[in-house]
Amino acid sequence: MRFTLGIIAIAGLSACSPAIPDSGAGVGFEDYSEYQRKKAEREAALAGSALPPADAVSSEPLSATDRADNSGNPNDPETIAAEARAALDAAGSTSGDGPLQASPSNPPPAILNSAGISEENDFDVVGAERSIEEDAARIASNRAQYQVIQPEAIGSRPGSTGPNIVAYALQSEHPMGTQVYRRAGLNKASKFERNCAQYPSPDQAQLDFLKRGGPERDRLGLDPDGDGYACGWDPRPFRRAVSG
Numbered sequence: 001m002r003f004t005l006g007i008i009a010i011a012g013l014s015a016c017s018p019a020i021p022d023s024g025a026g027v028g029f030e031d032y033s034e035y036q037r038k039k040a041e042r043e044a045a046l047a048g049s050a051l052p053p054a055d056a057v058s059s060e061p062l063s064a065t066d067r068a069d070n071s072g073n074p075n076d077p078e079t080i081a082a083e084a085r086a087a088l089d090a091a092g093s094t095s096g097d098g099p100l101q102a103s104p105s106n107p108p109p110a111i112l113n114s115a116g117i118s119e120e121n122d123f124d125v126v127g128a129e130r131s132i133e134e135d136a137a138r139i140a141s142n143r144a145q146y147q148v149i150q151p152e153a154i155g156s157r158p159g160s161t162g163p164n165i166v167a168y169a170l171q172s173e174h175p176m177g178t179q180v181y182r183r184a185g186l187n188k189a190s191k192f193e194r195n196c197a198q199y200p201s202p203d204q205a206q207l208d209f210l211k212r213g214g215p216e217r218d219r220l221g222l223d224p225d226g227d228g229y230a231c232g233w234d235p236r237p238f239r240r241a242v243s244g
Helices: 002-016 032-046 077-095 123-129 132-144 165-171 188-196 202-211 236-243
Strands: none
Touching: 165 202, 165 236
């Protein structure tokens, strides 16, 4: 009795439960393929372009060598040459000028070299462009445009601006290392090295040497050998510039 009542209860619960939909139909759609079609149409509409009708699209793959008229072999050399000639003829008829027919009697125009320099030094090129008389007239015209700028005198330096190492180099005539001025003192070598290291160049050292009373006086020891040239300064480049 209890077993019979259990079977009846289970049967009643099965009758009350909702039916499970078919997996092929999908949730809320007639079938999955219909859902995909409608989804594609909606996306195409949002993108601003409509899909072509299904019967207008062919399922056959395209071939890169197919011809519209199915005549001839598209990979044949004669076919390719014919198509190239037809394209050139069409381009010539459109622009009004046919393809360039170069030959020994019809050479191409002269082209400048890679540097962009004219062929003025090539007699054949210049002779083809103009006659000797025209070339002479052009040369005369260019010469007439020349402007000769006359040099002007250099002005004198106003007033006294202090010692001038160029003038000093030209006034002195004795070579380097020749003692002309008397020097006395101790530790002249160490003093010379220490003080000369303070100047960025021998020219600066010589200028300061002259400002401090050199070459007669040398309190900093810049000229220990007494030749009048401080910190190894060399007057010869200035002398050569004038004599050369």
